[in-house]
Amino acid sequence: MQLLLATSPPTLFDADTGANGPVPGVPGGDRLVGVQRVGRTPVIFTSPRCQQTCQPFDVYAYAGVATPLGQAVSLAPGADAKSVWVIRQDAPDSCRLEHVSLAGSTLGGGSSASCATVLRQETSHGLLITVNNGTAETVDVLIDPDTGRTVQQAPSILAAIGDRLILGGLTDLTVVDLGDGSRKKIQPPVVQSNPLVVPSREGNFAAVDFGSPAWHSSDIQTRDVWLLDLTDLTWQQAPSMPFSTDNLKRSSLDWTDDGDLVLDDGVVAAWHPGEPAWRLGKARLAGALQTAAVSAS
Incomplete structure (x- = not known):
């Protein structure tokens, strides 16, 4: 298994041999780095470190070579x-929304947008965004990107998966079917208002991490990954959960094309739903390779 890690600079890592190296064509040095998977292609966004005023990210699609996609303050x-x-x-207070191919060409004419908008994910039903991010008026909205029309709006949309939205709540979750408009509340196995939700690539499962930075009000960090089956809305806890970790903010989850859930937390582990245990990579992640995001293939 090969991973592209959001280290500074970004790193290509082989989970079995431990071989690693920089991503050619992407700026090196001590920078802010993130990785977003687009289909089978990792997209890297990187900028100089900042404290108050931050520069837009330089964006690259990586498929053996790095293709520049220009600069952006947010991407999805x-x-x-x-x-x-x-x-x-x-300009400082002037931004626009654009659709760009992974080859770097602009698709369509674009439209004006707020610089405080965070782009999340596009589905066949629209583009999921967060409006007024970081303020008391923060709201999640699914929009038609061509017209700006609101398709769905909620205080917390945790994920958009095919025809479904998963909405967060104080004690429960709500699954919205955008096809027929139905809503179904489900009780999560762990009460948490804002868990991390990572949809599988084919859209039939969602990995939900109920990790806690202060387990039972202690100084112990824990990760607790559950699987939500989106066909019948049932829960399955992943093996060996929960477990304590020192890397809650620096590790991540992703899915492979084969339907394996991949976790990096000191080691790289893969689990296929139904298997009794995680499969561990042979190579440990060195301290310099700890990551905040990962794109697995």
């Missing part, structure tokens, strides 16, 4: 798995 995978939506900054 396109529903076609071959493009990204980006918010570009024209």
